[in-house]
Amino acid sequence: MNLSEVTERISQKLEAKGAQPDRQKIESRLHRLIEEFGVNAAEAERTVTADLAREHNVTGVGNTSTELRPISEIVPGEWVTIEGKIVALTPPVSPSIAQTGIIADSSGAMRFVTWTRANAPAMEYGHWYRIESAVVDEYKGAPNLKIHSGTTISQMERDAPLLPSITPIAELKPGVGSVRAKVIQDWEVTHDRMLQTGLLGDETGTIKFVIWKEENKDKLDLDAVYNIFYATVDEYNGRLSLALNTAMYITDEGDIEVGRSETEARGALVHVAPGSGLIKRCPVEGCNRTLSRQNYCPVHEIQPEFRYDLRIKAVLDDGVRARNVLMQRDIVETLAGITLEEAIQIAETNPLGMDEIFYRIRNAVLGRYYTCSGNEFGGRLLVNSCTPVTFEPAELAALLNRAGGEAA
Amino acid sequence: MKPQSAFEREPARRVFASELRETRYQFKDGEDEKSPTYVILPSGIRSNRIFIVGTLTEKQRQGDQNIYYRGRVVDPTGTFFIMAGSYQPEAMQQLARIEPPAFVAVVGKPSLYTTPDGACLVSVRVESISVVDRETRDLWVLDTARETLDRLDAFGTTEDSKKAQEEYGTRPELYRKIVYDALSQVQL
Incomplete structure (x- = not known):
């Protein structure tokens, strides 16, 4: 029996309560009880702790940790x-x-x-x-x-079956969590040590997951539903992600209707930022960065074999809050009434080139009302769908009532 | 100065011409040279940017050395005076291309001027202007009505509205009437 460990334990408990116990005294008391009086170690520890707690006038020692x-x-x-x-x-x-x-x-x-x-x-x-x-x-x-x-x-001599309780994705907190979720996106890995990364979803929302390379770790199948027990929930920049290396995952029958925790915003498009319109992207696989006018990629340098894309970087403003929004090609094509092919054609024949497309798109959308929904990421709304707001006579009637109701 | 990450663009407030015309009180939020300048709108909110949609009825090119454009934008309650100078070349060129009459959407900064004979004028320095359609104008009237009513509902409970009360002695029922009249002009 090593009494110094027990001594350390007792003094730490007391110190946690602000007392300054004398370690030698603790050890000699323990020694006396165990060696001279044949008290077992656990009981001796309890007795000495209680005695010292009384002497130092502290309460709650022992109870808090043995319960x-x-x-x-x-x-x-x-x-x-x-x-x-x-x-x-x-x-x-x-x-x-x-x-x-x-x-x-x-x-x-x-x-x-x-x-x-x-x-x-x-x-x-x-x-x-x-x-x-x-x-x-x-x-x-x-x-x-x-x-x-x-x-x-x-x-302990015990092997009780343990059924982890499943947490809805929207309610996960940093720590450890178990989820029942569907693999809805399988992303390209961004690191040598990464086995797989992507997006998991359940009825309440979605969360990014990562599996690091390790022996006996399998990838998840896209579109399959899994019970994932004891994954690690990490927080980075206010966003949660699941690391599955601690987890046990088994496929589950059935399907999940994934709830998109989308943000919806309605307002006027008050600003169309530079970098909107027809842009050039780096053709290197997995890069996709925007090239400068001289076809320069910040990572892969000059790329004459770029590919064209359309996008809008803009500000959607509801009068209370101004939000940055980013729209991809398909949405731009619908809103501006111009296809990528047409835009390329115009840019390559018009003296203003790509600027011409910027002006056309800006003139089509600036100052108009839209309802945008999408995922918020890094202070920007990545728009999945965008529809022009239309005039509703019912809204006019409701506002007339509201304005006139109390005026009289 | 706020750190870059905490930067939030000032929202563009919706305000009717007859309310903006009454605006007299302007202040700077902070001592810094770059601190934003706000006006307090009579319905009780600070604003350093507004969004208006109306009919551009008139525009004029002025100045010899420093060219600038002035214009009048009409909403159901009155007239906004807008201007775009060489400090806003994009906006000035946009305005130069538009032939009145046309429905326009304007984003700009309200600023106060005192004329030599002592009258106070509110004009809007244009950040951007674009041609829109009648439906957008109607949507703007609804939007502006809603935001104005929201401000009137909160009147007396916010710092800015207490300041407005102090400066203008705002009578909320008067502005409700303006909102009602503006809405009445929208055709079903």
């Missing part, structure tokens, strides 16, 4: 005792970390980290453990369980 808590109710800053199953182990990112992964109980799941200095026994995947006196803090916006030198870990 069993459901994982979903734990908030950062608490000392806790939990019982849970190791549902994922991830490779430690630093030598000072012995183990990282996810521990779950029936209420929820949480990431954990075991410090190398804690000298804690390694936990095994799929087993249940009781973890006493661990600390929960916040890491990257998500609660994170820290196993330190004062934490007691004991393996």
Whole structure:
């Protein structure tokens, strides 16, 4: 029995409450109880903790950490005792970390980290453990369980089946989450270490997902529905994404009607920005950047074999808020009444060239009312559909009532 | 100065000509040279940009060295005076091409002038102007009516409307009447 660990644990608990216990005193009391009076270690720890708490006039020591808590109710800053199953182990990112992964109980799941200095026994995947006196803090916006030198870990003889509770995508929070979702987009990977990335959706919304390259990790099939248990929910720039490396995913029967969490905005198009109209794009696969007039791509330099595209960068203003909107080719063609082929033809024969297309498109849309819906990304509305607002006599009648109702 | 990421473009307020004509109070938000200048509209909101749609009835080229264009845009309640000078070359050329009468949509900045004989004039410095159709004009009247009523409903509860009360002694029922009259001129 190593008493210094127990001593450390007790003093940390008291220090957390603002007391300054004498470690030697703790150790000698423990020693006395265990060695001389044959009290078992757990009981000795409890007794000494309670005694010292009284002496230092602090309350709530011991109770807070020995009382069993459901994982979903734990908030950062608490000392806790939990019982849970190791549902994922991830490779430690630093030598000072012995183990990282996810521990779950029936209420929820949480990431954990075991410090190398804690000298804690390694936990095994799929087993249940009781973890006493661990600390929960916040890491990257998500609660994170820290196993330190004062934490007691004991393996439990238990293998209760654990059914994770599914969270709707719209309600996911940073941390750990399980979803039932459909793969609606499969994007090109942007990194060597990335196995797959794309968009998952359920009835409530959509979320980006990533699977990093790792042994035994499979790709998801496009348009298939999966139950994804214990994925890591990360937050970056205010947007959430799911990392599936900690997760277990199994295909599910059935289909999901994916809810598009689209933003709709109605207003007048008060500004058409430079860079609208006919543009040239870099032909290098996966690049697609806009070229300058001299066909220069910021990454791939001069690209004479560019391809043409149409777009509108504009401001849609409802009188209260001005929003940046970006419209793609098909929408521009409809709104401006000009096809890409016609635009190219005009640009190549007209002395004003591409400017002519800019003016034509600007004159067609500037100052007119539209309803745009799409996804908001980086302070800009990526428009999926855009329709001109039409005059509704009912609206006029309602406004007349509103203006006249109280005037008399 | 706000950081670049927090930059938000000023919305273009909807205002009828007869309300803009009454505007007298102008202030600068901040001490900086580049701080935006606002007017307080009598219905109780600050504005440094407006959006108007009406009929361009007249335009004139003026000045010898510094050419600028002036125009009159008419809505159901009155007339807006617009101008575009060589500091807004795009807007000036847009305006130069338009032959009145025509329905136009104008985005611009309201500014106050005092004439030599002491009268105060409000004119709109054009940022952009384009030809639109009658339906857009009608939509604008509805839009402006709605926004004006929204401001009147909130009158007395916001800082800007308290300032308007102080400066103009605004009587909300008068503006409701203006809104009603404007709407009455829209043909079903």
